[in-house]
Amino acid sequence: xxxxxxxxxxxxxxxxxxxxxxxxxxxxxxxxxxxxxxxxxxxxxxxxxxxxxxxxxxxxxxxxxxxxxxxxxxxxxxxxxxxxxxxxxxxxxxxxxxxxxxxxxxxxxxxxxxxxxxxxxxxxxxxxxxxxxxxxxxxxxxxxxxxxxxxxxxxxxxxxxxxxxxxxxxxxxxxxxxxxxxxxxxxxxxxxxxxxxxxxxxxxxxxxxxxxxxxxxxxxxxxxxxxxxxxxxxxxxxxxxxxxxxxxxxxxxxxxxxxxxxxxxxxxxxxxxxxxxxxxxxxxxxxxxxxxxxxxxxxxxxxxxxxxxxxxxxxxxxxxx
Amino acid sequence: xxxxxxxxxxxxxxxxxxxxxxxxxxxxxxxxxxxxxxxxxxxxxxxxxxxxxxxxxxxxxxxxxxxxxxxxxxxxxxxxxxxxxxxxxxxxxxxxxxxxxxxxxxxxxxxxxxxxxxxxxxxxxxxxxxxxxxxxxxxxxxxxxxxxxxxxxxxxxxxxxxxxxxxxxxxxxxxxxxxxxxxxxxxxxxxxxxxxxxxxxxxxxxxxxxxxxxxxxxxxxxxxxxxxxxxxxxxxxxxxxxxxxxxxxxxxxxxxxxxxxxxxxxxxxxxxxxxxxxxxxxxxxxxxxxxxxxxxxxxxxxxxxxxxxxxxxxxxxxxxx
Numbered sequence: 001x002x003x004x005x006x007x008x009x010x011x012x013x014x015x016x017x018x019x020x021x022x023x024x025x026x027x028x029x030x031x032x033x034x035x036x037x038x039x040x041x042x043x044x045x046x047x048x049x050x051x052x053x054x055x056x057x058x059x060x061x062x063x064x065x066x067x068x069x070x071x072x073x074x075x076x077x078x079x080x081x082x083x084x085x086x087x088x089x090x091x092x093x094x095x096x097x098x099x100x101x102x103x104x105x106x107x108x109x110x111x112x113x114x115x116x117x118x119x120x121x122x123x124x125x126x127x128x129x130x131x132x133x134x135x136x137x138x139x140x141x142x143x144x145x146x147x148x149x150x151x152x153x154x155x156x157x158x159x160x161x162x163x164x165x166x167x168x169x170x171x172x173x174x175x176x177x178x179x180x181x182x183x184x185x186x187x188x189x190x191x192x193x194x195x196x197x198x199x200x201x202x203x204x205x206x207x208x209x210x211x212x213x214x215x216x217x218x219x220x221x222x223x224x225x226x227x228x229x230x231x232x233x234x235x236x237x238x239x240x241x242x243x244x245x246x247x248x249x250x251x252x253x254x255x256x257x258x259x260x261x262x263x264x265x266x267x268x269x270x271x272x273x274x275x276x277x278x279x280x281x282x283x284x285x286x287x288x289x290x291x292x293x294x295x296x297x298x299x300x301x302x303x304x305x306x307x308x309x310x311x312x313x314x315x316x317x318x319x320x321x
Numbered sequence: 322x323x324x325x326x327x328x329x330x331x332x333x334x335x336x337x338x339x340x341x342x343x344x345x346x347x348x349x350x351x352x353x354x355x356x357x358x359x360x361x362x363x364x365x366x367x368x369x370x371x372x373x374x375x376x377x378x379x380x381x382x383x384x385x386x387x388x389x390x391x392x393x394x395x396x397x398x399x400x401x402x403x404x405x406x407x408x409x410x411x412x413x414x415x416x417x418x419x420x421x422x423x424x425x426x427x428x429x430x431x432x433x434x435x436x437x438x439x440x441x442x443x444x445x446x447x448x449x450x451x452x453x454x455x456x457x458x459x460x461x462x463x464x465x466x467x468x469x470x471x472x473x474x475x476x477x478x479x480x481x482x483x484x485x486x487x488x489x490x491x492x493x494x495x496x497x498x499x500x501x502x503x504x505x506x507x508x509x510x511x512x513x514x515x516x517x518x519x520x521x522x523x524x525x526x527x528x529x530x531x532x533x534x535x536x537x538x539x540x541x542x543x544x545x546x547x548x549x550x551x552x553x554x555x556x557x558x559x560x561x562x563x564x565x566x567x568x569x570x571x572x573x574x575x576x577x578x579x580x581x582x583x584x585x586x587x588x589x590x591x592x593x594x595x596x597x598x599x600x601x602x603x604x605x606x607x608x609x610x611x612x613x614x615x616x617x618x619x620x621x622x623x624x625x626x627x628x629x630x631x632x633x634x635x636x637x638x639x640x641x642x
Contacts, residue, residue: 077609086609136481150574152473159576160457161611166573169606171566173495181606183569245492248504252487253471253574255480285490285502288398288407290482 001028001060006312007052007070007107008305010116011044013037013090018051019302020059020067021309025126027302029059037091041099045106052107069110069316071308072103073119080162083113089180110319112311116304117141118156118165121149123307124260127299136256139297140167140246142265145180146188150254156311168192170249172242190242193218193264199235222268237275239265244279251284251292262297269296322349322381327633328373328391328428329626331437334358334411337365339372340623341380341388342630346447348623350380358412362420366427373428390431390637392629393424394440401483404434410501431640433632437625438462439477439486442470444628445581448620457577460618461488461567463586466501467509471575477632489513491570493563511563514539514585520556543589558596560586565600572605572613583618590617 005020005028016035020028031051036043056063075088083100085091104111114122121139128137135154141147146168150157157164168188169181176185177195189195196218204214210231212224224232247259266272277294284291299306326341326349337356341349352372357364377384396409404421406412425432435443442460449458456475462468467489471478478485489509490502497506498516510516517539525535531552533545545553568580587593598615605612620627 089608152478157473157575160578160613161576161609163572163609163611164574164576166576169573170570171493171604174493174562174566181608183604183606241495245495249491249570250574251484252490253485253571254478255482255485255487257481283492283504285504287410287502288482288484290484292481 003061004066004068005059005061006068006309006316007048007055007109008307008309008312009048009070009072010119010304010308011035011072011074011091012116013075013088016044016047017301017305018048018055019305019309020055020061021306023313025123025306025310027306028061029055030302030305031055031058035091037094041085041091041094041097041102045103048103049106067107067109069112069312070103070107071112071114071119071310071312072099073114073116073304073308074099076115077163078113078115080113080158083111085113110312110315112308112315114156114308114311115149117147118149118158119307119311120147120262120303121151121165121307122156122310123299123303123305124262124297125151125154126306126310127303128258135258136254137258137260138165138167138250138254138256138292139260139262139303140243141263141297142192142243142261143263144192144194146192147263150256152254152256167246167250170246172245172249187242187246191239191246191265196221196235196239196265200232203231203235218265219267222265222271226268226271240272240275241279243276244283247276247280247292247294248284256292258293258295260295260297262300262303266296272296324382325387325389326380326382327389327630327637328369328376328430329628329630329633330369330391330393331440331625331629332356332365332393332395332412333437334396334409337368338622338626339369339376340626340630341376341382342627344634346444346627346631348627349382350376351623351626352376352379356412358415362406362412362415362418362423366424369424370427388428388430390433390633391424391428392433392435392440392631392633393420394435394437394625394629395420397436398484399434399436401434401479404432406434431633431636433629433636435477435629435632436470438468439470439479440628440632441468441583441620441624442472442486442628443477443631444620444624444626445583445618446472446475447627447631448624449579456579457575458579458581459486459488459571459575459577459613460581460583460624461564462584462618463513463564463582464584465513465515467507467513468584471577473575473577488567488571491567493566493570508563508567512560512567512586517542517556517560517586521552524552524556539586540588543586543592547589547592561593561596562600564597565604568597568601568613568615569605577613579614579616581616581618583621583624587617593617
């Protein structure tokens, strides 16, 4: 296959995904495998190197001639200037590791690293519109936790300490439910797929009845809510209420053009959107009529590699200009 | 007096303030007078024109030779691209008025308009550090309401719909106290000088006892809290708690280098700071140690004219480059 590619890498605590992505954001080939984080970052780098070989075979491209760079979305916190992963809850022992430069040394191409939620947000941003436009966008990824990324004027917002856009940990209920992060009342404690399953289980264990069995996940609970199960409906509705409050706060803080909902919980599609939009409209102010659109993310689990790759393409473009 | 100046204008619902400001942010002369908003925007423009004459006499400068431009901080919402004030709660009847161009026509110099809270934030930003640096900062102005402005990479954040940084209307208590904006549970409903006076009065009318008399303002209530009055202390402490939660949410959203507290309530100084910082530390996460500094604003009621003037200076610089 002719053309040039960068490697998009999505490093998760459980699995890693690597793809060849062209300058337009199209994926030519994808490989996934277990991260085996406990074997350490050098092992990870070797695995990625092997996967790039496999991708080149799969897509019939010459690695030395066609692979120009790589973008890596990783849990953090990171030090972007130094390209270092400071630590990560899901990657035990990966502390102060110079991920960018070690990966670049192994792959022998320039590497960009980005927070995984930011990379996904950038992927959705690229997927939303022509690259030339410069609007603003916020992505909330509703999975085990709530990841988030903020795009302002076409760029990922990093903040002074590289920790901007941690919107899953905005406090929506003062002194509310404990969050794994150590705070109380975070959005993530109410409105993630993980929180929905946890809250359902606690209610069932406390004796509340439901047509949905104990141990169900957020998907089963959303279906139960859709079918009218009272407990499922209450928990789902509360999650949507807090998502709506988060969207109101995001509207007041960033005033983006669009707020996207992605991740496992967003697989409920219109059932999620309608509920969040309804709470948004019931709780927002009415001083003016211009509000962000609340929509579903489009790229699913490929957003991370597309976004990371897009950042790598931009670094290549700025280096050659 | 030799040199060149721009006019900084701070348009409030009650008073307007106009100053001559040099390129370094120093004020050569100030004039204030009632806004008389009910007489309409054309009357306001005429008054400003007369005040500029008075300023030039006061500072002994030649108006035609020395006044290069003007910056105007105004309530909004605004349309920045068109320079229009869309409407303003405190300026009844000022609807869709082309404030920038009409002011420029009268003063015969280029005019920049900015949201008043953003102008104050930019003034504090300019006052904080050398102009060359590009950090991020958030200002919360705790007056009758809670105004706010967000500086990212040295620039005022406007957002897609020109309404970014309305942080006084972030919801901190779902279904909480009603806010004049129409929402419930806004930061402004708990943590403004106005809210503190209102909540105190309601408690006294409901029969709670206090050593501080009915009808007291936030300043008297803060002094009462400092002196140990139980009711004053409870209301003050709750205001500080919600300010701290707002600061945590600001830290997660923007991750700025510094969060400044200004406005009437900030006249309590260290008594306010210590209380907010203590709640911030008790409620924030502990995943890392890098947090925005929470500090007092420095410029007091001159922040608006200094910030508006600085924006005018920048427009002049970019027009001539």
